[in-house]
Amino acid sequence: MVEQEKWEAVQQEILGFLVEFLHQIEWHYGENRAPIKHPPKFLVYGEDDGKLSYSCTIETDFGEPEEFIRCVAPTPGKLIDEVKHIIKQRFPL
Numbered sequence: 001m002v003e004q005e006k007w008e009a010v011q012q013e014i015l016g017f018l019v020e021f022l023h024q025i026e027w028h029y030g031e032n033r034a035p036i037k038h039p040p041k042f043l044v045y046g047e048d049d050g051k052l053s054y055s056c057t058i059e060t061d062f063g064e065p066e067e068f069i070r071c072v073a074p075t076p077g078k079l080i081d082e083v084k085h086i087i088k089q090r091f092p093l
Contacts, residue, residue, distance in 0.1 A: 010076035
């Protein structure tokens, strides 16, 4: 699979995971209880050593000051794992 297509597939998988997470929050706690804003922001950037890093930044909805959850990984596949781990750890259901 071409790298760009893989990155787009990873973004879609993360978005799907977060949508499912938001549905679970509403199921357990009622509407308008989501602790995060949707959609997250995705970014690929180069490091000084020439390697790429993949990031997903999720804004929380806890009011002021703004708070962000930033997940960074060396590969798209590891980014999915990092996002799932952080969300499940931070917001256990």
